[in-house]
Amino acid sequence: MNMLALGGWRARYEVVSYFRSLDTVFFTFLFPLIMLGIFTAAFSAAGDIVVKPGQPGISVGAYYLPGMLAAGILLSGVQNLAVDIAREKSDGTLKRLGGTPLSPVSYFIGKVGQVFTTGIIQALLILVVARFVFGIALPTDPGRWLTFAWIFVLGIVTSSLLGIALSALPRSGRSATAVVVPLVLILQFISGVYLRFDQLPGWMQAIASIFPLKWMAQGMRSVFLPSDFVSLEPNDSWQLGWIALMLVVWFGAGLVISRLTFRWIRKDS
Amino acid sequence: MSSESDAVVRVDGLCKVYGGKPAVDGISFEITTGETFALLGPNGAGKSTTIEILEGYRDRTAGNVRVLGVDPGHPTLAWKAQLGIVLQSTGEPGVMTVAEQLRHFARFFPNPRDVDETISAVGLTDKAGTRLAKLSGGQRRRVDVALGIIGNPRLLFLDEPTTGFDPEARHEFWDLIRGLTREGTTILLTTHYLDEAAQLSDRAGVIAGGHLIDIGPIDEIGGASARVPIVRWRDERGEHSVRTTEPGRTVADLVSSLGAEPPALEVIRPGLEDVYLDMVGAVHEHEEVAA
Numbered sequence: 001m002n003m004l005a006l007g008g009w010r011a012r013y014e015v016v017s018y019f020r021s022l023d024t025v026f027f028t029f030l031f032p033l034i035m036l037g038i039f040t041a042a043f044s045a046a047g048d049i050v051v052k053p054g055q056p057g058i059s060v061g062a063y064y065l066p067g068m069l070a071a072g073i074l075l076s077g078v079q080n081l082a083v084d085i086a087r088e089k090s091d092g093t094l095k096r097l098g099g100t101p102l103s104p105v106s107y108f109i110g111k112v113g114q115v116f117t118t119g120i121i122q123a124l125l126i127l128v129v130a131r132f133v134f135g136i137a138l139p140t141d142p143g144r145w146l147t148f149a150w151i152f153v154l155g156i157v158t159s160s161l162l163g164i165a166l167s168a169l170p171r172s173g174r175s176a177t178a179v180v181v182p183l184v185l186i187l188q189f190i191s192g193v194y195l196r197f198d199q200l201p202g203w204m205q206a207i208a209s210i211f212p213l214k215w216m217a218q219g220m221r222s223v224f225l226p227s228d229f230v231s232l233e234p235n236d237s238w239q240l241g242w243i244a245l246m247l248v249v250w251f252g253a254g255l256v257i258s259r260l261t262f263r264w265i266r267k268d269s
Numbered sequence: 270m271s272s273e274s275d276a277v278v279r280v281d282g283l284c285k286v287y288g289g290k291p292a293v294d295g296i297s298f299e300i301t302t303g304e305t306f307a308l309l310g311p312n313g314a315g316k317s318t319t320i321e322i323l324e325g326y327r328d329r330t331a332g333n334v335r336v337l338g339v340d341p342g343h344p345t346l347a348w349k350a351q352l353g354i355v356l357q358s359t360g361e362p363g364v365m366t367v368a369e370q371l372r373h374f375a376r377f378f379p380n381p382r383d384v385d386e387t388i389s390a391v392g393l394t395d396k397a398g399t400r401l402a403k404l405s406g407g408q409r410r411r412v413d414v415a416l417g418i419i420g421n422p423r424l425l426f427l428d429e430p431t432t433g434f435d436p437e438a439r440h441e442f443w444d445l446i447r448g449l450t451r452e453g454t455t456i457l458l459t460t461h462y463l464d465e466a467a468q469l470s471d472r473a474g475v476i477a478g479g480h481l482i483d484i485g486p487i488d489e490i491g492g493a494s495a496r497v498p499i500v501r502w503r504d505e506r507g508e509h510s511v512r513t514t515e516p517g518r519t520v521a522d523l524v525s526s527l528g529a530e531p532p533a534l535e536v537i538r539p540g541l542e543d544v545y546l547d548m549v550g551a552v553h554e555h556e557e558v559a560a
Contacts (some may be wrong), residue, residue: 006376013365013373020364092359099324099354100420103348192486265326 003105005119010110015117018080028080029118032068033126037192039064040134049196051228054089058226062136066220067193069123073152074184074213076119077159081111082166082180089266090173098264108164108258115160123152144223147240151219154247158212168261192217198232205234212250215243273302276335277424277455278323278453283332292318294479295332305446307466307487310476311549316459317357319476320428323457324354333482337424343401353422353454355413357429363401367393367412370401371419373475378420391415392441407438414442414464418449427458431465444466463542475545477552491544498538502531 018024040061048057071141088094097107130136166183179254188194190204191213197205208214221229222238230238279301285293290397293315300306308316321327323336325344334341337349367388375381388397393413398502402410410433417425427446431439439462446469450456460466466473467487483490500519501510504527513519516536523531537543 009373009376013369016369017362017364021362088361091361092356092362095326096354096359096361096416098326099349099352099356100374101350101379102377103346187390 003103004109005108006102007109007113010106010115011113014110014114018114018118024080027124028075030074032072032122033129035071036061036068036126036130036134038066039194041091051231055228058229059134059136061130061134063196063225065126065130065136066224067217069126069152069224070120070155070191070213070217070220071188071193072126073119073155073159073216074187076122077115077156077161078116078163078166079180081115081163082159082169083176085111085164085167086170086176086180087173089167094204095265104262104264111164112157112160115163116156118151119156139223147219148223151216151223151243151247154244154251155212155216155219158247158251158254161251161258162212165254165257165261168257187211187213188215192221196232198234201232212247215246219243272304275306277302277337278306278318279333279335280323281333283319283322283334284330285315285322285327291330292478293322293329293476296474296476296481297332298474298481298484300455300457303450303453304457304472305450305458305470307470307473308457308459308476309461309463309466309473309545310459311461314476315479316476317428320426320459321459323347324352324426335393350420351423353417353420353425355417355425355427355430358406358410358413358432361401363404363409366398366400367404367415368397370412371415374416375419381419382422383422383479384419387415387419390418390445392445406433407435409480410434411442414445418454422453425454425456427456427460429459429461431460433461439465463540463545469539475548477549480552482548482552487541490541491539491548495544495547498536498540501533501535501537503533504531508533 018029040059043060046060048059049063076191085094127138131138146193166180167176170179187208190200190208191197191211192200192208193213195212197208200208205214218233218238219240221233222240230236231240276299278298282298283293283296287423293454295316296319298306310316318327322329323341325336325341325348335406337348337351339345340507341348368384371384371387375384385394385397388394391414393411393415395406396404396408396485401412404412410430413501414427414430417427430446433441434442443465446456450469456469458466458470470487472485473487475482475490481490497512497514498516499510499512500516500523501508502523503509511519520531520534520536523534539547
């Protein structure tokens with residue numbers, strides 16, 4: 001059996017075990033959807049968000065939809081894999097796999113495949129609920145969906161690799177959640193997922209600009225917000241070129257770190 | 270065939286140092302094709318360190334090691350495909366069923382055993398559709414064994430396989446292992462159950478304090494002198510014990526000299542357990558004197 005085919009079987013196995021683990025289903029899979037529901041309900045009376053006073057705007061739910069999609073990508077990749085792999089290291093899963101002829105390449109294909117599959121289902125679910133439950137209008141322009149597709153794919157693969165890289169950090173499975181979740185949460189607050197990015201102080205925007213989530217959220221806003229909202233962005237531009245560049249750089253960093261730090265077991269611990 | 274090519278495992282002068290302290294200090298042994306070899310020793314003696322070095326999980330500090338002709342310090346996938354590893358128990362969440370787990374692991378190997386037949390061999394046919402998390406400790410251990418043999422290994426590592434088994438489960442497990450031996454599987458077993466070693470293995474090595482203090486056929490461990498019968502009795506001066514190759518004559522002499530039945534008379538033929546405890550105890554005393 002070659003590495004790719006085995007990677008496919010791993011992905012299938014990983015997806016099944018993902019949906020059988022209630023904590024990941026809640027904190028990773030359903031979390032952005034729940035947050036979208038809370039935002040929509042909590043601010044339903046707050047009025048629309050507008051670019052300039054007096055102009056027609058969009059509902060709070062519609063404004064935060066792109067941020068939740070970006071957060072979903074980050075959670076499915078970084079949070080899910082960093083916690084999952086750290087747990088697999090400490091509970092013996094990786095030790096067992098390391099004693100079989102399974103190639104680490106197949107293992108990684110399985111993990112990325114899991115993130116990809118669950119991430120797509122999650123995004124579809126968010127879009128369907130946004131459209132039919134919260135009544136948020138979705139774009140009809142195919143060009144925008146094309147932008148959505150490349151940002152989603154690049155974002156999810158980058159998030160997966162960063163999750164694998166980050167899994168080397170926690171010293172035990174138990175501490176994994178405590179190390180990873182605050183990191184991911186802070187990133188969501190400064191990157192325009194839960195708070196309007198254009199209203200954050202400049203220094204916070206600058207810090208967020210180092211990390212990939214800010215760029216994914218910005219890309220998703222370019223897909224789902226009306227064109228005139230571009231004037232709320234820094235530099236009055238969606239900066240699609242920068243988004244691609246930053247995600248590719250983080251993709252490379254994730255790949256190199258994963259390659260250098262991944263071990264089936266911590267030898268001599 | 271020369272004995273050279275018969276050796277499935279060759280260990281020569283194996284050393285492992287942790288933080289300046291030797292955990293394994295110059296161990297040498299060989300295991301030949303089809304043999305079941307037991308490594309015995311108290312907790313912390315170096316058994317698991319040794320087996321994990323042979324499995325490729327740990328680096329060694331010094332010594333020469335070959336497992337199926339390969340240095341386990343540089344494992345390859347083709348080499349791993351010939352091994353079966355039953356680790357000490359792990360704590361995976363177990364959301365897959367027994368059959369799903371085995372079917373999945375079978376895909377990793379070029380020449381796996383039949384999944385249903387393997388499940389039946391470990392006595393879990395009734396539980397094939399049950400999630401691992403719902404199994405008892407003993408049943409999960411049997412899944413561990415099933416995962417260890419699913420790849421049709423040439424060499425099987427069993428690291429304390431029956432810890433936590435009830436006596437019946439242990440006997441069933443022994444039958445399973447005997448079946449593998451009949452199929453020609455070479456087995457390296459670590460255990461601290463002496464009866465288990467006596468039941469399953471052809472030869473044993475005893476490790477204490479990082480040293481191999483004895484090695485040989487299971488009924489010769491400790492040497493002939495360690496198996497000399499012991500005659501034990503009590504009188505007003507206290508407890509007496511005499512080692513003798515002629516216990517019958519000793520008892521007869523004792524009865525005639527006392528002119529009465531000796532109180533609390535026992536004639537003991539030391540079994541593996543007694544021999545082993547004597548050996549390990551002697552090492553402990555030696556270490557305490559040295560310290």
